[in-house]
Amino acid sequence: MNDSEIFIGKKGKIVGGDQMGDYVLIQDDAVSTGGYLILTSPNKDFSGNGFDNWAENIDAVRQIIKGFKWEIEWLNEDNKSNPL
Numbered sequence: 001m002n003d004s005e006i007f008i009g010k011k012g013k014i015v016g017g018d019q020m021g022d023y024v025l026i027q028d029d030a031v032s033t034g035g036y037l038i039l040t041s042p043n044k045d046f047s048g049n050g051f052d053n054w055a056e057n058i059d060a061v062r063q064i065i066k067g068f069k070w071e072i073e074w075l076n077e078d079n080k081s082n083p084l
Contacts (some may be wrong), residue, residue: 006061007074008036011044016071024072026061029054036061044075 012024023044027037033054038061041050055061065072 005072005074006058006065010074011077012072012074013044014040014070015073017069019068019070024070038064 006026008026008028010025014020014022014024019040022040022042023046025039025046027039029035029037035057036055038053038055039046039050040052041048043050053064055064
């Protein structure tokens with residue numbers, strides 16, 4: 001993943017860095033919290049145990065991804081999301 005490839009509302013698999021093998025989903029949560037939720041789970045359907053982080057803006061999302069040293073492979077699903 002390069003710095004510009006961040007997809008909102010699209011699942012990805014963490015293929016490098018902390019939590020390697022887990023899945024990630026970044027959601028726009030502006031209505032509820034004014035920022036973004038970064039959800040992670042060992043399961044592709046996000047069932048069971050998972051974790052979340054909150055970011056104030058897209059730059060904070062980038063910093064979290066950088067801090068965890070994540071390499072993300074975005075999954076090709078029905079979602080038509082564009083990178084930010």
